[in-house]
Amino acid sequence: MNTCYLDAFINWLRVERxxxxxxxxxxxxxxxxxxxxxxxxxxxxxxxPVQIQTFLATLYSTNAASSVARKMSALRTFFRxxxxxxxxxxxxxxxxxxxxIPHHIPVFLTVDEMFSLLExxxxxxxxxxxxxxxxEFIYSxxxxxxxxxxRNMDDVDFASGMVRVRGxxxxxxxxxxxxxxxxxxxxxxxxxxxxIVARIERGHPPEREPLFLNNRGTRLTSRSVERMVAxxxxxxxxxxxxxxxxxxxxxxxxxxxxxxxxxxVQELLGxxxxxxxxxxxxxxxxxxxxxxxxxxxGAQKEF
Numbered sequence: 001m002n003t004c005y006l007d008a009f010i011n012w013l014r015v016e017r018x019x020x021x022x023x024x025x026x027x028x029x030x031x032x033x034x035x036x037x038x039x040x041x042x043x044x045x046x047x048x049p050v051q052i053q054t055f056l057a058t059l060y061s062t063n064a065a066s067s068v069a070r071k072m073s074a075l076r077t078f079f080r081x082x083x084x085x086x087x088x089x090x091x092x093x094x095x096x097x098x099x100x101i102p103h104h105i106p107v108f109l110t111v112d113e114m115f116s117l118l119e120x121x122x123x124x125x126x127x128x129x130x131x132x133x134x135x136e137f138i139y140s141x142x143x144x145x146x147x148x149x150x151r152n153m154d155d156v157d158f159a160s161g162m163v164r165v166r167g168x169x170x171x172x173x174x175x176x177x178x179x180x181x182x183x184x185x186x187x188x189x190x191x192x193x194x195x196i197v198a199r200i201e202r203g204h205p206p207e208r209e210p211l212f213l214n215n216r217g218t219r220l221t222s223r224s225v226e227r228m229v230a231x232x233x234x235x236x237x238x239x240x241x242x243x244x245x246x247x248x249x250x251x252x253x254x255x256x257x258x259x260x261x262x263x264x265v266q267e268l269l270g271x272x273x274x275x276x277x278x279x280x281x282x283x284x285x286x287x288x289x290x291x292x293x294x295x296x297x298g299a300q301k302e303f
Contacts, residue, residue, distance in 0.1 A: 005044065006031065009081050018171075020146060030074035044082055049092050056096070065100065072096070108249040113238050114139060120232040126215070129191055131228055133184035134212060138244055140181035141165070142251035142269050145222045145244035152209040158182055175268055185211075 013019045079091045121128040155164040196206045199217030210219040233242025
């Protein structure tokens with residue numbers, strides 16, 4: 001494949017679609033994997049549906065359905081870009097159905113488990129205040145871990161209790177956060193200032209923008225947050241695997257359990273489609289039955 005096509009595709013994903021570098025890397029990896037199965041001199045216009053089908057058939061024996069679906073999505077995006085650029089006239093994936101993805105119930109914590117997790121950071125932990133603030137902030141806003149670590153100080157408005165979040169595709173939303181999260185953030189800031197000063201004393205330029213810093217005084221990474229949350233989950237004795245995404249799921253689940261409508265939860269989570277939010281209908285039937293009995297005028301009627 002001519003690398004200029006790939007370079008143009010990468011630039012389009014980054015600039016026009018606003019995809020994260022992680023997503024772009026995945027798309028490039030999947031597209032490159034497909035083209036590695038073809039002759040080096042193949043042209044875009046010469047690619048046939050049969051070649052796509054042959055590639056996908058080899059994937060099913062070694063990849064999960066979700067991985068195959070992701071690779072198909074990457075290829076669809078690439079070929080639609082090529083159509084947009086006038087390089088090809090038709091999508092060779094047109095009419096090809098993707099694999100059926102098993103429905104997975106989101107992992108979430110109970111309210112008691114959530115409170116136990118939040119209280120787990122202790123004075124023995126070097127970053128007790130930061131870690132508590134991180135978990136409180138995710139649980140209070142439902143933001144993704146990638147959104148959390150990319151937040152800057154000027155994204156947070158304590159006066160209004162709102163935080164500006166830039167999600168997938170650089171779509172921006174404003175999300176409220178509670179008093180507990182606000183207090184934890186304020187408690188963390190003195191240590192944050194100390195990390196900035198220590199970085200300056202080591203002769204490095206300070207990073208004053210990030211909301212959360214690591215021990216070197218630089219922006220915290222998603223992987224670091226994932227390791228931290230998992231470690232506290234184990235310490236709290238929670239049998240469910242605890243991840244930042246589980247905290248996001250818990251945020252949505254607990255709001256729905258308290259009666260918040262799904263459309264509002266959709267907006268808070270930054271979901272484009274309501275169908276994505278509907279996976280949270282895993283709420284236990286006992287709770288739904290109680291809500292129904294309280295709310296429906298005919299629920300208590302005797303015949």
